[in-house]
Amino acid sequence: MDDKDFTASLAKNTLYDIPTPKSDAKDIVGLVKNSGRITGYQLSDGRTVSKEEGVSLAKAGEINGVGVAHRGDTEYLKSIPDETDGNNLTNLPSVSEHDSYR
Numbered sequence: 001m002d003d004k005d006f007t008a009s010l011a012k013n014t015l016y017d018i019p020t021p022k023s024d025a026k027d028i029v030g031l032v033k034n035s036g037r038i039t040g041y042q043l044s045d046g047r048t049v050s051k052e053e054g055v056s057l058a059k060a061g062e063i064n065g066v067g068v069a070h071r072g073d074t075e076y077l078k079s080i081p082d083e084t085d086g087n088n089l090t091n092l093p094s095v096s097e098h099d100s101y102r
Helices: 003-012 051-059
Strands: 028-034 037-043 048-050 066-071 074-079
Antiparallel strands (some): 037 048
16 A cells, blocks of 8 residues: 555545535535634535535435535544645635625
């Protein structure tokens, strides 16, 4: 196993749920942030959902390329490690909170 594979395996171990996306699952295309913290996600269909709703949608297979992780009692979405950095959540643009939760 090379270093890249080892790093990807280690990162996947931080996810406690990696749901199987449905064929019509959406992509996350933007992050809603408040004071630098992610509070929601903009989806490829134009919807913006709260962080909690995003986790529920991902668990139901409605969002591509993410797994569910947790810190304490808080669940959040994390990119599933792959060979591409461009699709990582941290590389997505921020969306204004004023445009969110429509």
